Amino acid sequence: MAILTNEEYNTLWTAPAPIGFGQIGCPPCYHEYLQREIYAQDFLDLYIGEPTFIRVPIPVQGGVEFYVQITGNPILGGLGIPPHPTLVLSHGGNEYLLIDYPYPWTPAELNVERYIRKILIAEAAPPQNPRIAIYGANNIQNSYFYNYQHNNITPYFSDPCTAFAIPAGAKRDRLITLADGGVVLLDLFPFALNYTSAFRNNLNLTGITNSFFNNVGNIYSVTNRVLEKIANHLMCIDFINGTNSVLIAPPIISFHLAHQINIIPVVMDTNPLIFTIGENLPGHNPLTPDGRLFFDIPAETALADMQIPLGKKPFTIRVPRYICSAYDGSGQRPHPFFINNALL
Incomplete structure (x- = not known):
């Protein structure tokens, strides 16, 4: 797997657009980025069929914490991971990265043939709330998609679960069921930020969004x-x-990418995700006089007889199978109905 080195991570933060974010100063915590990559790889292990990041239990003040060894690790060892006061531990001559829990899957759970069939493109991971103590997770407030102990379940987890009819239950079990259905979520950006509308618009206008999507x-x-x-x-x-x-990022990002997919044929030639752009969803209407793009919801669905605004735009776009699932009326969140339609 490809994890950004510390140098690559910092370069993507400071490099000028469109390759980087063009920011001054320190980026969001690199060590937390590494933790997210490990949780995401845990999920991909359900497709690979074997563990990638074995945990090492180490006694600490008040109990046992779980770590992944950095020193000598074929993936982490060459990343140039700097010291960190709470997330990197020196122990017995080796360096270790703190992880929230032991390896999550049993051999039987790994020994299932699975293939990726549906890819959800989100914006970025949410910023992580501080740990309650030096060694104490903050699971109630945190919400990273692939961390099964993060119990703040946001629409970016619950709506895909609804779309794919994932039964209610423990988050760990629901992640396994998502993998059984071939679902994977990818974030566009590696930086955990509170993205604002102004910042998103700047990412679009400077070509950064396109770069992180298809460059x-x-x-x-x-x-x-x-x-x-x-x-x-x-x-x-x-x-x-x-x-x-399907694009499940907030509308400013998703609409921008949907428009690019329609107007730039090269995207079709270079991005392995793009297959057809000429197919409209059932009931798609052109731009209305007030400048909004609407869908008429088919009568047989639960959202029958509703017109849902998908955003005010100065252009008419065709709606491809590769489609954004968020819409203005949803409060900047994805929607199970549109996720399903995008994946027909």
């Missing part, structure tokens, strides 16, 4: 990460023949 010169682009998964044989065999993807 093969951007090491973290969605294109490169999907190509890596294809190369590692994690995608189902019929992926290039119709497995679908």
